[in-house]
Amino acid sequence: MNRPENSQPVYANELNDRFVKKALEVVYENLSNYEFGKEAFASCMHVSPSLLYQKLKSLTGQSPTDFIRTIRFNHAMELLQAHSYTVAEVSERCGFSNVNYFSTAFKKTFRVDTCRSTEQVNSFLPAADHL
Numbered sequence: 109m110n111r112p113e114n115s116q117p118v119y120a121n122e123l124n125d126r127f128v129k130k131a132l133e134v135v136y137e138n139l140s141n142y143e144f145g146k147e148a149f150a151s152c153m154h155v156s157p158s159l160l161y162q163k164l165k166s167l168t169g170q171s172p173t174d175f176i177r178t179i180r181f182n183h184a185m186e187l188l189q190a191h192s193y194t195v196a197e198v199s200e201r202c203g204f205s206n207v208n209y210f211s212t213a214f215k216k217t218f219r220v221d222t223c224r225s226t227e228q229v230n231s232f233l234p235a236a237d238h239l
Contacts, residue, residue: 142205146172
């Protein structure tokens with residue numbers, strides 16, 4: 109899931125479209141906040157945690173925690189491809205308080221080390237698109 113253009117519909121149903129766009133906006137606003145989790149997410153969306161879970165699961169197939177994680181890792185992939193930041197800086201910018209955990213989870217998600225060259229990371233980009 110990437111940031112959609114506001115004019116581009118994500119879903120045909122207008123209410124679902126607005127909900128998912130708002131969810132993406134909220135997560136992107138809190139991307140570097142490592143304490144941002146499902147409770148804070150629900151609060152920012154002005155819904156209960158259980159309603160947020162039901163709605164996101166039905167629309168995206170992901171729990172709120174997985175939704176946040178997916179967006180964080182996709183953003184991390186973009187930052188790593190740009191080679192503008194160290195792995196530690198990317199980890200911090202994407203809301204991970206522990207760089208070792210970030211590197212391990214990134215490798216598990218994309219099947220590529222965070223320290224590989226741009227060419228190797230770029231070759232895994234299509235795998236990142238499905239998240």
